Each structure stands twice: as C-alpha cells, then as structure tokens.
Amino acid sequence: MRKELPRTGRTKEALLDEMRAMKAGDTDWQRGRAPLFVFKATQELYETNRAAFFEFFTENALGGRRAFPSVKRMEDEVVEMALSLFNAPPDAQGTMTTGGTESIIQAVQACRDWTRKQRKAPRLRGNIVAAESVHPAFNKGAKLMDLEVRRAPVGLDFRADPAAMEALIDDETMMIVGSAPCFPYGVIDPIETLGALAERRGLWLHVDACVGGYLAPFAKMIGRDIPVFDFSVPGVSSISADLHKFGFAPKPASTVFYRTPDKAEFNSFDFSDWPNGRFLTPTIVGTRPAGGVAASWATFEFLGVEGYKQIARDLMSFIDAYKAGIRAIDGLEILGNPHLSIVAYGSKEFDVFRVAEIMHAKGWLPGLVQKPKAIHRMMSMIHAVSLDEYLADVRAAVGVVRQQGPQQASIKATY
Ligand SMILES: Cc1ncc(COP(=O)(O)O)c(C=O)c1O
Incomplete structure (x- = not known):
C-alpha cells in the first residue's frame, strides 16, 4: 500500500525517535563498515x-x-x-x-x-x-x-x-x-x-x-x-x-x-x-x-594549510598500516600502487568476492571492483577506528575461503 501524507503532524521528538530507530538498520559507518559514501577527519572539524x-x-x-x-x-x-x-x-x-x-x-x-x-x-x-x-x-x-x-x-x-x-x-x-x-x-x-x-x-x-x-x-x-x-x-x-x-x-x-x-x-x-x-x-x-x-x-x-597537513599525516599513516596489514595476509595483493586513500586488493589464489561475502555477513558492506576482481575501500579516519578488527576479519575470511576450496561467489560488484 502506498504511504499517504499523515492527516495530522507529530512532534519533533516523535519524529527524531523514529528516524533514529530507522538508522539502526543502516550500515554502521561510524565504525568504518561502509566502504565509501562518508568521510571524516576529526571530531572538532565535524562539529565546526x-x-x-x-x-x-x-x-x-x-x-x-x-x-x-x-x-x-x-x-x-x-x-x-x-x-x-x-x-x-x-x-x-x-x-x-x-x-x-x-x-x-x-x-x-x-x-x-x-x-x-x-x-x-x-x-x-x-x-x-x-x-x-x-x-x-x-x-x-x-x-x-x-x-x-x-x-x-x-x-x-x-x-x-x-x-x-x-x-x-x-x-x-x-x-x-x-x-x-x-x-x-x-x-x-x-x-x-x-x-x-x-x-x-x-x-x-x-x-x-x-x-x-x-x-x-x-x-x-x-x-x-x-x-x-x-x-x-x-x-x-x-x-x-x-x-x-x-x-x-x-x-x-x-x-x-x-x-x-x-x-x-x-x-x-x-x-x-x-x-x-x-x-x-x-x-x-x-x-x-x-x-x-x-x-x-x-x-x-578552520584547518588552514597546517590543519590539512595534519589530516594528511594521520590519514596516510593509517593507510600505510592498512596496506601493510593487507599485504601480510597470505594470498592477498594490492592492485597497483595507490597514491592516496583508495585501496583495492585482490587474489590470484582464490575468488576474493568470497572473502567479501563472508565480510558482508559480519557487517562490513563490501566495495567491489570487477576488473580485476578486488575488494575496494575509499577510506578516511572513520576507517582507522576499526583497522585491527577489519584486518582480523579479513584474515579469518581468507582462512575460511581457503578451507572451503574452489567456490564461485554470487555477489556482484555494485557501486
Ligand atoms: C574519481 C571520482 N570522480 C567523480 C566522482 C563523483 O562525485 P559525486 O558522487 O560527488 O558526484 C567520484 C565519486 O566517488 C569519484 O570517485
């Protein structure tokens, strides 16, 4: 049934309660679980x-x-x-x-x-x-x-x-x-x-x-x-x-x-x-x-050149740690030599989309590249918060994929 405009309105509080309840079903971007769409540097900048x-x-x-x-x-x-x-x-x-x-x-x-x-x-x-x-x-x-x-x-x-x-x-x-x-x-x-x-x-x-x-x-x-x-x-x-x-x-x-x-x-x-x-x-x-x-x-x-440089320092050190973490997982490799904060990684040994499927089941919304198959993330400091958790989950997912042997993923790359 098509929703109709309510006959009478509701209070701001009631609406905010409902909107917050709706949000509960969204990807938990605050903990870095969205591969793109949202960006954050610091809390002070966010508030400004x-x-x-x-x-x-x-x-x-x-x-x-x-x-x-x-x-x-x-x-x-x-x-x-x-x-x-x-x-x-x-x-x-x-x-x-x-x-x-x-x-x-x-x-x-x-x-x-x-x-x-x-x-x-x-x-x-x-x-x-x-x-x-x-x-x-x-x-x-x-x-x-x-x-x-x-x-x-x-x-x-x-x-x-x-x-x-x-x-x-x-x-x-x-x-x-x-x-x-x-x-x-x-x-x-x-x-x-x-x-x-x-x-x-x-x-x-x-x-x-x-x-x-x-x-x-x-x-x-x-x-x-x-x-x-x-x-x-x-x-x-x-x-x-x-x-x-x-x-x-x-x-x-x-x-x-x-x-x-x-x-x-x-x-x-x-x-x-x-x-x-x-x-x-x-x-x-x-x-x-x-x-x-x-x-x-x-x-x-608010930031000026010095503020942006500090953001670049923090973000790029996080990206270095992210790349090192991915490279340390046996069977994964980063595509090319990414210059900034978009990184895609694939595998020559197994279908990396299977890893994405397992990660998805754990609440990590997958970002995918189809040519060649890769897992893709455009990252800012929101992703830094969950770096260790993410890498641990990827490592575990790779382990599961290796154990399962050759299997094709059914997930499709969608922006
Ligand atoms: C390289 C590049 N150009 C253009 C765009 C389009 O930007 P917008 O989504 O703000 O329209 C994007 C979005 O991710 C992008 O990655």
Missing part, C-alpha cells in the same frame, strides 16, 4: 562543519549575488583559495557546485561549447577519450549532451595509458581525461604525459581530482610521492575537486576550475528571454544549499 552548515541552513546560494553577499563572499573565497592550491594562473576561474558529478558535467559542457566555437563547428557531435577507470559521471554528462565516451584500457600499473588513449582520438575528439586518482584503483594517472598529448593534439585535458584534489597537495607537502596533477601541468584546461570528499566539508560541495577566462566563459548559464529578465547561474542547478558553501569556507578557515 555542523555549526557552519546550520548557520546558513535556510539561505540559498542561488541568491548569493543579490540577497546574500555573505554567501557570495564565502563562495568566492573558497574558489580563490582552491585556485592557489592548484597553482592556477592569475586569470583562472572556478565555481562551487553540489558534487563531483555536477563539476564534471559543467567541465564537459564548457569544453563542448568552447571546442565548437574554436573549430567553428556548431554541430560537431564530439567525443571524450578517457581511461576505462574514469568515473561514470563523464558518461552521464555525455548522455545529457549526446556526446560519445571512448574508454581506453589502463596500463599494467592500472594508470591511464596515454598511447592507448591516443589511439582512440579522432577529428571529433574534444576532451581527454585523467584522474587524480581514479576511483577503481586509487592511482593518479600520468597527467604530465596526458598534458603533453593534449597540447600536441590541440585538445582540452580535464583532470578529475574529485577524490584527490584536497588531499594530494597536502600529502605532497608532508613528503609523500605524489605525481603532479594540477595547473602546473601546461596542458590542463580544467580540474574538478570535491570538497565533500577529502576536503572534509559536508555534502553538498565540490568545485570546478578553468585555466583561462575564455574557457570559464562557457561554464555559466545566462538567459534573459522569459518574463523575469536575466537569469544567470554559475552552474546547471538553480537553488543551491548555502550550508554547503558556508561549511566549506569554515573548513578551509
């Missing part, structure tokens, strides 16, 4: 974020220019601080969005319109050439804009293979893509080589730093070996970077940046042919939560 978000709970970032200069100022300052972080030239521009998908769709649309103008080909259909490991958001954007996405196999190190990508480029290619890092394997693609390719072929290189954008610069500052991925690479035209992932701001918050104003020009939507006059929005959405803007600004100001 909540306070900042609720301070601007009702305001609307759509009205930033006219009604809420406070929101506009915070948005502009977030973009400026991030542009500096990504070594952008002085006239580079950017905007906040509500997520990685929106940032990517914005960049794809700006690239399409810029390329059509450059090539004086307003009807050019266009294609995007990317490694097979790039996020589905590129296909989502392509679907909306009737573009084609061509995915090239990754190399043996699971990074984008520039030669395999170049083989897919033709006269209709508009954009090439590199990830920093890609979601499936957590490795940063060879952005310098892709930048050179983009320059040589006159193409727009988008770097999808949705995952790594606000972690990689600080990991580098603390001495980690992080390949260059930002505007210091000459061929990079645009970058997407999510604040609501490893920027540690609450959802919804992401950013997209363009190297030059002539490219940024195609990002916004400007329309006047309706009864209410000029309708100018920086992105495809209209109403946007000001809470996401305010909390992102507060996160930057």
